[in-house]
Every structure is written in structure tokens, then in C-alpha cells.
Amino acid sequence: MDFKFTPEEEAFRKEVAAFLNREVPEEYRKKRMTFFDMSARSDWIKVHREMAEKLGAKGWISRHWPKEYGGRDASPFHRLILREELARYHSPGYDSIGAGIVAPALMLKGTEEQKKKHLPGIASGKVMWCETLSEPGHGSDLASIEVFAREEEDCFVVNGQKIWTTNGHFADWNALVTRTDREVVPNYRGITFFLLNMKTPGITVNPIINIAGHHDFNEVFLDDVRIPKENIVGGLNKGFYVVMSLLDYERTADPAYATAEFYIEDLAEYAREKGLLNAVTERRLCQLRAESNVARLFHYRVTWMQSQNMVPNVESAMSKMVNFELLQRVAEFGMELGGQYGLLDENSELAPIYGRIPSCYLRSIAHSLEQGTSEIDKDVIAQRGLGLPRLR
């Protein structure tokens, strides 16, 4: 047992903090933008890319990667520290799909050529990714997807529609999952994982605006999209295994406790200024502080497992659920604290914390849906973690 960071990790945190203190645009810090609602800003994509390239130039995106892929073999706690500091400074710049999910999945399942081709782009912050897994008819039951990739001599040709593609409107590359065998039983053995250049002809991306008014996700139409065979990851019809390992990373990519902790203190500050601190609100604040500390430890445990080359699975499902549901409760508390003021959008001068309250709350409704629903997390925990039987 040991709950402290190494001196090297502490030094890295200081270095990152000093850098972000200089580089993060003032507006983002002043308005307390959070990782989950930054896309509310019209300049977000531009700033996100600029910050990503700066982080890439520092070598921080890939710092915890093996040396052979351009990393420094640092512990995954360096990645965690980077994310915590980005949250503290309200900074965009971390591509949680490319750097958070695709890169580790590639290192685990990709060919040498794929790693050489794609990892440097992710590390530089210049190449950003999206993922297309869900379809209009298939979400949690991913093994049932229907979008089909037809094999031709030199490539696969994909037709169909994907949906809920976060960052699909600006991403350079896409982690695409399709059906490649319609007959096989069980159906998950007929799924293939592709790397798709978003400039490939035949791709149409349409925005979907979420209930917070933010443009995060999209629907993606694929019309005779040709993908070279060398872009298959993990082998033909073996894509489901790649997806599973990718989801283990996805469930641990974003440190929601960090977003929660800084937001809790913003809310506490607001409550103090407005004279809203009383026994009841104080109690709820402290309850949330305690809960966020525990959520932090769930996340740290997963990161520690990664540092020991263990593969977290049930642990990441627990961490994701605990963290994201915590953030929902924090957002809910914000609404209760703000009352009628908390309904005002950021354009109102009366809006507390620059309109973060409704923005974070509305965005938070999806926290128990995104990256696997809480229900799927609980299935994973009960069945894989506790060995309870699966009813079919």
C-alpha cells in the first residue's frame, strides 16, 4: 500500500502546471470550462488542436508509451497527472479518443506498420481521432452491428450508417467497427476493426446537437467507402476483441473525479459569495467531496494496475460508473444550489459561474450512457467480476 506520487511524478505535475498556467487561453480558465462542456465554445476545435499540438511538442501525450513508439516509458501515472492538471487549468488539448483509446489499443493489437504509421501522429497532437461503433439500431449490444464491409480484391467496401460519433466533424482518422460476416454464430465473431482516414471519399458527417446545445457527436454515413486491407486491426472477423480492450481503456480515459473536484470547489465558492452556505449545503458539499475522493481512488487503482501491466476490466467498469455517476450528482447539486439563477445560460450577466451550471447539468445526463451505460458496467461487474451466470 502506498498512496503517494513519486518525486519524479510530483516534478512532472509542477512542470505541467507551470506550462498550462502560461498557455491555456484566459477565457477557458475564467469561465471554468470543463472537459465535458468545452465544446460549448465556438473556438473550441481550434483551441483544442492548438493545445494538443503544444502538449504533443512537449512529448507529454506519449510520455507513458514505450520508448520504441516514441514514449519515455514513464508510468501511466504521468498520463493521469497530465489529465488532472488539464482539468485544473480548464484546458482542452487531450484527444481522449486518439490518445486515450486508439493508441493503447493499437499498441496492444496493431501491426508494426500500423503502430509506426499512426502512433507518431497521435503523439504529436496533430492527428485527431473519432470512433464509430454504435449504429441507429445497435448501441449497448455491439455484437449485433449491421454496417457491412464487403471484401474486394485489394480492399473492403463499407456501406451503412454509424451514429453518436464524438468529434466526427473534425477528426482526421476513425476507428471503425463493421460486420464482415453475417452468417457466423455467435455474431461477435463476424466483426472487423478498421482504421479509416476520414478524407476517404464516400463519408458524410452530419451534426447531432445534444440537449445541452453542444455539438459533440455526429451521424456518419458510409457510401462505398473503400478501406485498404492493411487497415484491419487484430485480424479479419476478430474486431470484437479489439473493441473489448478498447472499451477497457475508454472506461478509464477521462478522470471525471478531477472535473468533479474542481467544479465542487467552484460551487462552494459561489455558495460562499451568495451566502448560500448553511448546514444543509455544507453537508452536501462535504458528502460530494468525500465521494469524489473515493472516485479518485477507483481511478488510481486502475492506473496502478496499468502501471503493473495488469489488464483492468471489471475494475475499469467500476471506476467509470463511480466517476461518471459522481459527476452527475455534482451537476445536480449545482442545479439545486443555483436555483432559478442556475437555469440562466452563459449569455446572461446573472448566470452563476458563467453559465456552467445548466451546461454541466444537461451534459451530465449522458454520463451514465456514454462509454458504456451504467447498466452494461453493472453486467460486467456482476458477471465477469463476481461470476454470476448470464441469462440467455
Add this chain to the structure above:
Amino acid sequence: MDFALNEQQEMMQTLARDFLTAEYPDKVLRAMAADEKGYTPELWKKMAEMNLHGLSIPEEYGGVGDFLDLTVVLEEMGRACFIGPFFSNIVLGASAIMESGSDEQKRKYLPEIAEGKSIITLALTEESGKYTPDAIQVKAAQRGGDYAISGKKLFVTDAGTADYIICAARTGKGDKPEEGVSLFIVNMNNPGISCKPLNIISGDKQAEITFDDVKVSGDNILGETGKGWPCVEKILQKANTARCAEMVGLAQQALNISLDYAKERIAFGHPIGAFQSIQHRFADMLIDIEGSRFATYQAAWRINEGLPAAREVAIAKTWTGPACSRVMHSAHQVFGAIGFTEDHILHYYTKKARASEFSFGGIEHHLERLAALY
């Protein structure tokens, strides 16, 4: 960062688990819950042979291991729903002497405790039931070099079996309530002490102690006169963390036995554990237990390292108490009516979890402490 137990902690875990499996089966638990003392001399002696009574006491006084080792063992005791003066003796009594005792006091009491030859506990709470310094109203009046203690203490754990009791009493009045509190080591044979059992739902032994002009020599003060409260704070940190460790073990065992049951019990043609309504309950139980364990060991680790731990202890107790209570309720829901009977073992766990939750302050107290730290 390291979330694993080290070699010694793993060894202690195995040792304690094996020992308790052999020596503390459900039959013994039932007997000890009903027993007046809550332990047998034979069991106490066997524990001494394993050096369990010396846990976290420095080697020079015959002890072994550190506070994290003790935490690991307390979690195992929770799994066995262990009743008996182990907690009072080590976590309260020995800790107070280690924290504030003079060399002479340490040499006198610690080896006896480690060898299992004497039992020592702490008398802190009074009528208010609070764990704040203003709650200490029992008076110790100075008479020459000696003191005379008068007043009533409540919820004193294992007072009926203790040889010594550490009594927090007021020797003076300061500007702040934490000033003027002194800690006295009192021999339970001293004239003027009366002890009335307070039976509580868990079967843990507690008592109301009345001090009627009990004479204690000034040599028996732990630490400086009037400056005992910081020591109480330290003991409270350890006590709350230790209660959390017990609760983690209690909840883990409730999960284990209800999980086995859910895999066997058939309803509608399937084991009930195949139904999502049951599975999701179990997922929540596991999250509650793991979260409790993280928070508990985070606090224990800070105490063990000598780092400030007030915040982490308050977080652990705030989180663990309600979390373990939720686990117990879920276990009852899984077991159905059979778990609601005295014949079944589960109720011992439920009751002990609730007792641990409120011992040394429940969620309200610890949220208040937390609020003061932000």
C-alpha cells in the same frame, strides 16, 4: 502508488484468516455475542501465541508490525464478525500509551498488552454521545499530587473485562474546550468505580462507568496534564479507521455468503443470481466494498506514515458507514426471509456493521469534521 498488500501484510492476512476460520466459526460467534465477556481465556491465549495482541506495538515492547498490518487483521476480524476486547485493547488502549505514554508507562503496560496479560480500554464518551472536546465533563480534582475522578462515562467498550481504563477527564478549564483535558490510566480495581453493562444490538460489550471520587496518582497521567486532547484526536483517527476496516470485512463476508446463495437458489427455473435485478445489486455491493476499502487503506496508510490524516479519516468514515449499511441491506434482500431470522448468521454482520458505523461518530459527525477542514 501501490494498491497491493506487501509481503508482510499478505502474510498477516493469511495468518489471521486461517486462524479465525479455525478458531472463530459461526458457532463461536453466536456464543461470544451472548457471552458476558465476549471472549474466552483460551482464545485470548491462542491469539497471544500468534502475537496478535502485539500488532502495531513497537518491537522493543514485545510488539510486531505496524498500523497497516493491524488494519489488514481488523478487516479479517470483520469477516469473522469477531467480538471481543481486541479492538479496545490495541486500537484504543495501546494506541493511547504509544502516543502519549512516558518511557516508564510504555515499559509497564505495552509488554503486558502484547503478551495478552492485561486488557486496557478507553473511557471517552459521556452523556452527550459526542466525540468533541466539549463533551468531556467528567472531573478530576487535584488533591496534592493525586487526583480524584468523578462522573459518568458511557459506551465504554469492553469495560467489564478491562484491567485498566484510560479515562479522559477535565483537570482544568482553558479558553478552548480542548484545553484542560487529561488522560488517566486507571486500574479497574480502584475503589469507587462501578460498571454497568450496556447491551447493544451487535453483542459487542459496552458499559456505563461511574467514577465516584476515584483516587488516581498524578504519575498515572498520560502525557502532559491538561493537554490530553491531541492524543484523543490521534486515537479517534485510528479508532475510526479501524472501525472502517472492520466494516470492510463485515461487508465483504456479507457479499461472499449472499453471492454463494444467489448462485444456488433457484427461482423461475434459474439461479436468482442470473437475474439482472440481482446482478446489479451485487455490482453496487462490490463498488461499495471496494470504495470503502480504498478510503480505509488511504487513511490507514497516512496514519502509518505519520502524515496528517484528519481529512482522509473523515472521508473513510463518511463513505464506509453508509456503504456497508447498503451492502447489508442488499444481502438481506438476496437472502429473503431466511436472512431475517436469528437462526441465520447474517444478522450478526448487519448489527455489527451498524455498531461500527456509529462508534466514534457517524456520518453527521464526520461530515462536520470534513466541513471544518475545507
